[in-house]
Amino acid sequence: MLDRAQVLHVARLARLELTEVELERMAAELSHVLEHIEKIRELDLDDVPPTSHVVDVVNVLRHDDPEPSLRRETALRPAPEPVDAGGFGVPSPAAA
Amino acid sequence: MNELIELTAAAAAQRVRAREIDPAELFEAYRARAAADDLNAFTWVAPRAPAGEYPGDAPLAGVPLAVKDLFCTEGVPSQAGSRILEGYRPPYTATVVANLQRAGAPLLGKTNQDEFAMGSSNENSAYGPVLNPWDRARVPGGSPGGSAAAVAAGLAPWAIGTDTGGSIRQPAALCGIVGLKPTYGACSRFGMIAFASSLDQAGPLTRDVTDAALLLAHMVGRDRRDSTSLEFPEAIRVPRAEDLSGIRLGVPEELTGAGGGVEPGVRESFEATLARAEGLGASVEPCRLPHAPHALSAYYLIAPAEASANLARFDGVRYGLREDGEAGLVSMYSQTRSHGFGAEVKRRIMLGTYALSSGYYDAYYGTAQKVRTKIAEDFRTAFERFDFIVTPTSPWTAFALGAKTDDPLAMYLNDFCTVPMPLAGIPAISIPSGLSDGLPVGFQLAGPAFSENRLLDAAHALERAIGFDGSPARRSGESAARG
Numbered sequence: 001m002l003d004r005a006q007v008l009h010v011a012r013l014a015r016l017e018l019t020e021v022e023l024e025r026m027a028a029e030l031s032h033v034l035e036h037i038e039k040i041r042e043l044d045l046d047d048v049p050p051t052s053h054v055v056d057v058v059n060v061l062r063h064d065d066p067e068p069s070l071r072r073e074t075a076l077r078p079a080p081e082p083v084d085a086g087g088f089g090v091p092s093p094a095a096a
Numbered sequence: 097m098n099e100l101i102e103l104t105a106a107a108a109a110q111r112v113r114a115r116e117i118d119p120a121e122l123f124e125a126y127r128a129r130a131a132a133d134d135l136n137a138f139t140w141v142a143p144r145a146p147a148g149e150y151p152g153d154a155p156l157a158g159v160p161l162a163v164k165d166l167f168c169t170e171g172v173p174s175q176a177g178s179r180i181l182e183g184y185r186p187p188y189t190a191t192v193v194a195n196l197q198r199a200g201a202p203l204l205g206k207t208n209q210d211e212f213a214m215g216s217s218n219e220n221s222a223y224g225p226v227l228n229p230w231d232r233a234r235v236p237g238g239s240p241g242g243s244a245a246a247v248a249a250g251l252a253p254w255a256i257g258t259d260t261g262g263s264i265r266q267p268a269a270l271c272g273i274v275g276l277k278p279t280y281g282a283c284s285r286f287g288m289i290a291f292a293s294s295l296d297q298a299g300p301l302t303r304d305v306t307d308a309a310l311l312l313a314h315m316v317g318r319d320r321r322d323s324t325s326l327e328f329p330e331a332i333r334v335p336r337a338e339d340l341s342g343i344r345l346g347v348p349e350e351l352t353g354a355g356g357g358v359e360p361g362v363r364e365s366f367e368a369t370l371a372r373a374e375g376l377g378a379s380v381e382p383c384r385l386p387h388a389p390h391a392l393s394a395y396y397l398i399a400p401a402e403a404s405a406n407l408a409r410f411d412g413v414r415y416g417l418r419e420d421g422e423a424g425l426v427s428m429y430s431q432t433r434s435h436g437f438g439a440e441v442k443r444r445i446m447l448g449t450y451a452l453s454s455g456y457y458d459a460y461y462g463t464a465q466k467v468r469t470k471i472a473e474d475f476r477t478a479f480e481r482f483d484f485i486v487t488p489t490s491p492w493t494a495f496a497l498g499a500k501t502d503d504p505l506a507m508y509l510n511d512f513c514t515v516p517m518p519l520a521g522i523p524a525i526s527i528p529s530g531l532s533d534g535l536p537v538g539f540q541l542a543g544p545a546f547s548e549n550r551l552l553d554a555a556h557a558l559e560r561a562i563g564f565d566g567s568p569a570r571r572s573g574e575s576a577a578r579g
Contacts, residue, residue: 007446014404014449015411015426016442017434033505037393040467041459050465051472053324054280054294055545060323076186080418083340088413089179093425 001031100125101570105253105307106334109157119158123202126160129251130205135227137242137251139143139165140173141205144356154200161201162252164240165209167193167298168287176289177209177221177239181416181438190287190320192256192298197521199314204252207242211438212407213263213291215239216510219501220440228271229496229572230535234494237267243301244271250570254302256289260295262489262514266524269538272528272566274555275301275418277306279545281326284319292402293324295395295518300579303566305527305556309335312548329410333549335556340376343554346383346482347511347540355389356490356512361532362426366488369529369539371384372561373486383478383485387470391516394471396508397451397521403441410436425428445503472520479544487513489526517542525555528564533579536564 007027011018019024076082081089100108100122111117123145125462128140134344142160163169166176168186175181189197197203218226218241226241228234229249236245240257244267247255259277268275278300283298289298300311313332319325352358356471359365370380412418412432421427421436436444451460478485491512500507517524522545529539539558543551 006450008447008537010450010453013453014445015429015433015443016437018442022439022442026443029443029504030450033447033508035398036505037396037460040126040390040393040397040463043387043390043463043467043470044289044462045466048466049449050462051348051468051519054466054468054472054519055324055326055421056325057281062320064322070187078415080412080416081381082371087206089414091420091424091428 001034002027098125101129101250104370105159106310107238108253109159109310110295112157112159122158123160123204126204126252130162130246133246133251135229135232135245136224136392137207137226137246137249138162138205139175139208139223139242145233146202156196156200158200158202159194159253160204161248162204162207162255163193164243164245164255164257166213166258166291167191167256168340169203169206169448172203173206174289176213176225177211178436178438179401179417179433180410184416188287190470191284191321192315193287193337194254195317196311196314201516207246207255208238208241210239212289212335212403213239213258213260213439214403214440214444216262216266216507217495217500218242219497220438222438223495228494229569231494233488234496235270237270237490237494238465239263240301241267244268244273244275247271247273247303248566248569249572251483254300254307256298256315257301258296258298259518260291260399261518262387262511264299264301265514265524265538266490266510266546267541268430268526268574270494270536272536272564272569273301273303273309274307274525274527275299276303276312276525276548277517277523278548279523280314280518281324282316282328282548284317284322284325286321292399293406294402295399297518301353305335305559308525309333309477309552314555316415329546330549335552337557338560340373340378340554340557343378343484344482345370345373345378345380346387346484346485347380348383348385348478348487350385350388351487351513351516352520356491357509359532362491362493363536365530365532365537366539370486373558374559376413376557378410383482385485385516387474387476387517389465390467391471391519392508392512394464394467395515396521397460398468399406399445400448401451401461402448404445404452407441407445408575422535430431440504450540463464465492465571468519475516475520475522484541484543484551487540489540491535493535513540523548523551525551527559528566530564531564532578
């Protein structure tokens with residue numbers, strides 16, 4: 001059901017680079033799973049509202065009160081490339 | 097065997113409070129066993145007991161807790177079983193873990209799991225598979241296979257996990273312990289590394305129903321950091337029921353009939369348990385959940401769709417692994433994700449991205465959310481006539497390591513009886529109902545939203561009548577402690 005071009009397109013959307021072997025396997029496996037899943041499209045669901053939330057809660061809001069948060073250096077500690085100025089370092093987007 | 101290890105968590109807590117047990121000794125007994133773990137259940141074990149006063153008077157009385165890797169724990173590795181979070185030590189602790197620590201349960205260790213909770217066998221972990229203490233050639237179930245195996249083998253008194261499509265209940269069943277998935281919103285999801293946000297719920301994995309109640313009592317509650325969390329309408333009580341008089345159990349043909357592929361040994365145990373329930377005063381009748389056979393399909397669209405969005409955050413910028421590409425930022429994203437995620441996670445990201453992509457959204461994700469509405473309606477209708485819906489937890493007992501890794505769909509079918517409940521947001525519990533060929537079988541009870549106290553009571557009455565003996569698995573853990 002899913003051809004190679006579709007798999008490549010979806011992989012690009014998901015920011016995944018698949019090897020040739022992965023690409024072939026993925027096409028076969030996803031097609032097999034989708035074939036099973038397709039069955040739900042046979043149901044008559046025309047007037048059924050989609051579920052947006054399983055419990056009855058509406059518009060949960062809180063007061064916008066300022067309060068202490070994680071310190072910047074604490075939040076940056078797990079980063080692969082924390083920058084002294086206080087940010088996440090990344091390679092240049094222009095390099096592409 | 098060490099006498100301390102034979103106590104349930106609730107019994108240990110009681111004896112600590114009575115000053116009959118030194119909580120430091122209790123912690124060390126479990127710490128030593130967890131550190132000598134040869135089931136690969138733990139990914140990190142506390143190097144020593146927590147400093148300071150033992151909370152001997154706290155409700156959980158210093159009984160140590162094993163925590164699934166995907167709960168963030170400040171300063172302690174939290175990788176959700178994934179390479180992409182290599183080296184990640186979060187700067188904060190998940191609300192549920194903090195609640196339990198405050199109630200007096202110190203962190204014993206972090207437990208192995210399927211990567212990002214995606215799996216039913218714990219074979220999708222970057223740390224390698226976990227062995228089932230009942231038979232080391234078999235899987236413990238998943239995703240929190242480590243939590244289930246650790247509790248079953250007596251490497252931990254109790255543990256917490258998360259359930260998205262059956263993750264707490266199925267490994268509990270395969271390891272012969274109790275697992276409870278609470279009502280959606282009962283426990284805060286803050287600090288749980290997200291898989292599918294509309295389904296994920298934390299819950300206890302314990303040796304018996306009383307332990308599950310005790311742990312759950314200190315997990316629930318509204319958290320202002322999770323807007324989907326709710327105040328639980330009543331206190332969770334210690335279950336005392338000894339019979340099931342007046343309880344109406346519904347057996348859904350759709351989940352227990354030929355379609356689910358229930359093994360003969362599992363069916364036998366299920367039917368014996370129904371007979372026991374009748375002996376305790378319950379009525380047992382067939383019921384209908386017409387859309388339940390479609391739950392698996394809806395689940396395998398909704399969960400991957402939400403996962404594909406949740407896992408977009410793992411891009412090498414803020415935490416964990418980074419693989420620098422040849423060509424700038426976008427290449428860094430792709431390289432990091434391609435190297436950091438395992439095969440099953442990639443598969444689900446792909447499936448979810450496809451289901452949400454332009455032109456397919458209505459056909460897949462939209463349809464699945466409508467099926468979800470029908471499934472919730474089915475349960476509501478059933479609960480007008482029945483107190484609980486009962487099924488086998490898993491159609492199979494623990495399967496051999498590697499037996500289903502080449503066929504994703506076969507692996508997914510394992511969730512057949514457990515996915516309808518999270519789709520409807522309702523609670524369900526799995527208790528051991530006996531053995532089939534020497535392997536544990538799980539019995540599942542599901543109730544309406546916020547029926548946890550009644551569920552625990554019914555499970556408690558059944559547990560007493562069944563009298564399941566989990567000690568063979570703990571003897572297996574004993575070799576670990578010696579090793």
